Amino acid sequence: MLALGLALGAVASHAADIEVLHWWTSGGEARALAELTKKLEASGHRWRDFSVAGGGGDNAMLLLKTRVVSGYPPMAAQIKGPEIREWAEDGLLADIGDVASAGNWDATLPAVVANAMKYEGRYVAAPVNVHRVNWMWINPEVLKKAGVEPPTSWDALIASADSIRKAGFTPIAHGGQPWQDFTLFESVALGVGGADFYKKAFVSLDSATLQGATMTKALDTFKSLRKLIDAGAPNREWSAATAMVISGKAAVQFMGDWAKGEFARAGKQPGRDYLCLPAPGTDKAYTYNIDSFAFFRQRHDEARKAQADLANALMGAEFQENFNLAKGSIPARTNARMDRFDDCAKRSAEAFRATAQSGGLVPSVAHRMAAPEAVQAAMQAAVSAYFNDANMSTRDAQARLVQAVAAGNVQR
Numbered sequence: 001m002l003a004l005g006l007a008l009g010a011v012a013s014h015a016a017d018i019e020v021l022h023w024w025t026s027g028g029e030a031r032a033l034a035e036l037t038k039k040l041e042a043s044g045h046r047w048r049d050f051s052v053a054g055g056g057g058d059n060a061m062l063l064l065k066t067r068v069v070s071g072y073p074p075m076a077a078q079i080k081g082p083e084i085r086e087w088a089e090d091g092l093l094a095d096i097g098d099v100a101s102a103g104n105w106d107a108t109l110p111a112v113v114a115n116a117m118k119y120e121g122r123y124v125a126a127p128v129n130v131h132r133v134n135w136m137w138i139n140p141e142v143l144k145k146a147g148v149e150p151p152t153s154w155d156a157l158i159a160s161a162d163s164i165r166k167a168g169f170t171p172i173a174h175g176g177q178p179w180q181d182f183t184l185f186e187s188v189a190l191g192v193g194g195a196d197f198y199k200k201a202f203v204s205l206d207s208a209t210l211q212g213a214t215m216t217k218a219l220d221t222f223k224s225l226r227k228l229i230d231a232g233a234p235n236r237e238w239s240a241a242t243a244m245v246i247s248g249k250a251a252v253q254f255m256g257d258w259a260k261g262e263f264a265r266a267g268k269q270p271g272r273d274y275l276c277l278p279a280p281g282t283d284k285a286y287t288y289n290i291d292s293f294a295f296f297r298q299r300h301d302e303a304r305k306a307q308a309d310l311a312n313a314l315m316g317a318e319f320q321e322n323f324n325l326a327k328g329s330i331p332a333r334t335n336a337r338m339d340r341f342d343d344c345a346k347r348s349a350e351a352f353r354a355t356a357q358s359g360g361l362v363p364s365v366a367h368r369m370a371a372p373e374a375v376q377a378a379m380q381a382a383v384s385a386y387f388n389d390a391n392m393s394t395r396d397a398q399a400r401l402v403q404a405v406a407a408g409n410v411q412r
């Protein structure tokens with residue numbers, strides 16, 4: 001009894017409710033999240049799940065605003081990229097610089113990751129991983145039955161669509177949701193225009209580039225892919241689209257490597273049951289998407305201590321390894337042990353390093369890493385409307401992209 005009391009005392013000296021907003025509700029995502037809840041519960045805290053379904057986080061971010069406006073922010077929320085800064089500017093985020101210094105985060109994280117977590121030089125968020133978005137997930141059996149090679153260009157994929165369909169399969173597994181449309185589009189834009197074009201368009205938000213000929217070509221190519229998608233696509237969840245590739249109903253899916261979490265959960269092996277290849281034309285580039293949690297200011301000491309435990313847990317080496325094995329991503333920490341990871345993850349880690357040197361490393365605009373939120377949302381709406389409206393011209397789409405930047409500037 002005494003021993004038990006001591007043990008409990010050791011773990012639960014400042015036990016608190018840890019409420020975290022996230023949108024990890026698919027099978028693979030939930031498996032990854034369980035690594036975090038397990039860890040925090042083992043140190044005596046109570047996990048209060050605040051999950052908001054909807055890949056890409058659009059629904060979650062709407063709900064977060066409602067909660068913050070009503071004066072009850074969660075302890076932490078999955079907030080990414082420039083939005084971390086936007087929340088910090090409103091004075092809502094907690095400075096976790098002391099936890100970060102004690103854990104030596106500056107020396108542990110790649111600069112591109114560390115910088116995204118800071119506001120005015122102080123950490124206000126903690127990263128858990130790096131996802132690569134520009135992947136193509138292939139069912140090799142399906143391609144074989146259709147007599148088609150893995151596509152090395154978007155045109156080759158479009159040209160092979162008839163053979164894939166005649167063999168009885170859907171060429172592209174897709175869910176018709178704006179963020180999935182935008183995810184597909186950013187890979188097409190990167191493949192057609194290259195990393196420099198991508199950066200000018202989606203990081204510098206340069207209007208000449210948004211109106212230029214390369215963007216026209218990217219949009220035209222993107223629109224041609226609409227015919228490669230089945231009639232059941234509207235509103236389909238991304239994980240249901242991944243399931244079409246897993247079960248051999250569709251040939252390919254273009255999605256970040258959270259899709260690998262679904263393959264892994266289904267017991268599938270890369271190289272044998274499925275292939276991971278960079279999306280056509282993007283093998284020298286890497287669209288990164290860092291999952292991170294920003295911390296909201298807490299009124300009570302207990303809660304602040306629990307928040308520090310959460311920050312430490314998120315950055316733990318062993319946690320990041322286990323979490324990312326289930327999530328499909330790679331650890332955010334540099335020099336993480338990769339021996340338990342599969343080939344796709346090893347290639348992602350290698351490409352992340354190589355593209356950071358070559359200039360091919362670019363932030364995912366669809367996953368909230370590149371542009372201010374208002375611009376990102378308006379661009380996403382424009383791209384999705386264009387994809388789904390047969391009557392909207394490419395010129396109109398380009399005009400709307402330019403307007404998206406202007407609208408974002410007004411809101412800032």
Ligand code: GAL
Binds near residue numbers: 023056131289291367
């Ligand atoms: C991304 C997020 C990933 C994954 C995906 C689908 O924005 O970074 O972790 O969850 O959405 O839900």
